[in-house]
Amino acid sequence: MLMRTTIEQDGSRAGRAARASSLRSVAGVIAMTGAPMNFARNCEIYGEGEPADYLYQVISGTVRTSKILADGRRQIGSFYLTGDVFGLEVDDEHTFSAEAITDSRVLVIKRSALVSLAARDSDVARQLWTLTGRELARVQDHILLLVKTAQERVVDFLLEMADRAPSGDTVELPMPRQDIADYLGLTIETVSRTLTMLENDGAIALPTSRRVTLRKRAALGRLNA
Amino acid sequence: MLMRTTIEQDGSRAGRAARASSLRSVAGVIAMTGAPMNFARNCEIYGEGEPADYLYQVISGTVRTSKILADGRRQIGSFYLTGDVFGLEVDDEHTFSAEAITDSRVLVIKRSALVSLAARDSDVARQLWTLTGRELARVQDHILLLVKTAQERVVDFLLEMADRAPSGDTVELPMPRQDIADYLGLTIETVSRTLTMLENDGAIALPTSRRVTLRKRAALGRLNA
DNA sequence: CGACCATTTGATATGGATCAAGCGATGTGG
DNA sequence: CCACATCGCTTGATCCATATCAAATGGTCG
Numbered sequence: 380m381l382m383r384t385t386i387e388q389d390g391s392r393a394g395r396a397a398r399a400s401s402l403r404s405v406a407g408v409i410a411m412t413g414a415p416m417n418f419a420r421n422c423e424i425y426g427e428g429e430p431a432d433y434l435y436q437v438i439s440g441t442v443r444t445s446k447i448l449a450d451g452r453r454q455i456g457s458f459y460l461t462g463d464v465f466g467l468e469v470d471d472e473h474t475f476s477a478e479a480i481t482d483s484r485v486l487v488i489k490r491s492a493l494v495s496l497a498a499r500d501s502d503v504a505r506q507l508w509t510l511t512g513r514e515l516a517r518v519q520d521h522i523l524l525l526v527k528t529a530q531e532r533v534v535d536f537l538l539e540m541a542d543r544a545p546s547g548d549t550v551e552l553p554m555p556r557q558d559i560a561d562y563l564g565l566t567i568e569t570v571s572r573t574l575t576m577l578e579n580d581g582a583i584a585l586p587t588s589r590r591v592t593l594r595k596r597a598a599l600g601r602l603n604a
Numbered sequence: 605m606l607m608r609t610t611i612e613q614d615g616s617r618a619g620r621a622a623r624a625s626s627l628r629s630v631a632g633v634i635a636m637t638g639a640p641m642n643f644a645r646n647c648e649i650y651g652e653g654e655p656a657d658y659l660y661q662v663i664s665g666t667v668r669t670s671k672i673l674a675d676g677r678r679q680i681g682s683f684y685l686t687g688d689v690f691g692l693e694v695d696d697e698h699t700f701s702a703e704a705i706t707d708s709r710v711l712v713i714k715r716s717a718l719v720s721l722a723a724r725d726s727d728v729a730r731q732l733w734t735l736t737g738r739e740l741a742r743v744q745d746h747i748l749l750l751v752k753t754a755q756e757r758v759v760d761f762l763l764e765m766a767d768r769a770p771s772g773d774t775v776e777l778p779m780p781r782q783d784i785a786d787y788l789g790l791t792i793e794t795v796s797r798t799l800t801m802l803e804n805d806g807a808i809a810l811p812t813s814r815r816v817t818l819r820k821r822a823a824l825g826r827l828n829a
Numbered sequence: 830c831g832a833c834c835a836t837t838t839g840a841t842a843t844g845g846a847t848c849a850a851g852c853g854a855t856g857t858g859g
Numbered sequence: 860c861c862a863c864a865t866c867g868c869t870t871g872a873t874c875c876a877t878a879t880c881a882a883a884t885g886g887t888c889g
Binding site: 555556557567568571572574575588 | 868
């Protein structure tokens with residue numbers, strides 16, 4: 380089911396500079412040489428349990444991390460948008476697998492290089508720690524999501540996406556409903572119904588199924604808190 | 605509702621040595637001087653949003669971290685048993701609050717001391733990173749818990765506690781049902797009923813409400829995976 | 830003994846899952 | 860260029876796990 384990947388060895392200077400400027404806080408880390416790679420939609424980037432020899436930064440596209448439970452259900456850990464770093468592990472195994480949601484371009488960075496550099500350069504060490512801490516914060520928020528009602532989960536998700544890909548009040552959802560459902564711990568039907576409901580309530584507009592306009596963000600936020 | 609705390613300045617050598625031996629992996633970190641403090645049952649150790657000037661290690665007793673949601677519900681982040689480190693933040697604010705579940709003795713360590721030491725000593729930096737990574741792994745497991753059925757959650761919880769406080773197949777639960785419920789995202793009634801059901805099925809025994817004997821761990825594990 | 834708190838048990842309600850069908854875009858072969 | 864298969868999404872009907880509301884039980888401490 381997963382497709383083959385293509386590798387490119389470009390790594391243009393211009394691209395690097397642009398990235399660095401928009402991502403100050405991880406600048407130190409990504410200053411490392413890394414190879415840009417392209418992954419087609421639904422390509423696996425790494426699998427659960429594989430050695431975590433690399434970490435990754437999204438140059439363009441969207442990536443999800445996921446885990447298949449014993450009963451076959453799938454839980455999505457996170458979505459990663461342009462600029463986000465993923466796949467960084469403290470242990471040396473990936474605890475989730477990662478797939479490209481859309482055709483994506485990803486910077487691949489050797490973990491061992493960073494880890495050994497961190498042993499000498501405390502700034503790098505600090506960066507690694509910060510990145511893991513950021514991931515921790517993300518996952519903690521995710522836990523809070525999972526104990527809420529369906530409507531709260533969906534609204535939180537939309538607000539999160541809106542915050543992360545800032546383009547006014549219209550959010551482009553790169554992922555299918557099934558991914559959203561598996562992220563929120565709901566079924567695809569419940570996600571769909573909830574969106575319809577929010578639309579009927581005038582809280583959002585759905586020009587297309589993948590584009591959502593937040594009509595009253597303040598109200599939405601309050602609705603949930 | 606929260607009680608006052610008492611402070612002690614003891615810090616016996618014998619105690620330290622015993623701890624260090626049972627906690628190799630964080631030995632580097634806790635080698636730092638820290639003040640042991642006592643907290644009575646239900647005492648707040650720190651509050652959500654407070655500056656994270658200290659981190660903590662449980663010497664004896666049990667601690668929970670929690671967060672109150674907008675609608676008044678409470679989510680428990682984790683339970684910390686003897687030897688566990690908690691309250692370590694990458695940012696400088698506590699994202700959860702922490703309370704002693706039972707009368708507890710806790711080693712209090714100044715964060716700034718560690719952070720500045722980490723800037724010079726890469727082993728310490730590594731320790732900080734590892735501790736945060738361990739927390740991350742714990743929270744990720746927690747997410748997987750929250751999408752399971754009530755029975756699976758309860759069984760997972762019992763197995764987790766049994767692994768962490770190894771004393772054969774009998775687990776002593778230091779926390780009340782309400783804490784378990786708020787950890788598992790269930791109601792107290794559902795937790796209670798589920799335990800009763802497991803007992804009727806012969807999967808566990810409940811000599812007292814706070815003591816659980818796992819009758820068939822292998823089966824329990826398989827039951828859930 | 831009696832008050833209080835934690836826990837269990839019982840009866841009922843409900844949010845979201847499940848099962849099933851319809852719908853709208855997109856693409857493909859005749 | 861149209862018929863038709865496919866895929867992602869929505870909508871509908873029903874069911875069930877867990878929440879909610881309510882009361883009983885049991886253990887602890889003054």
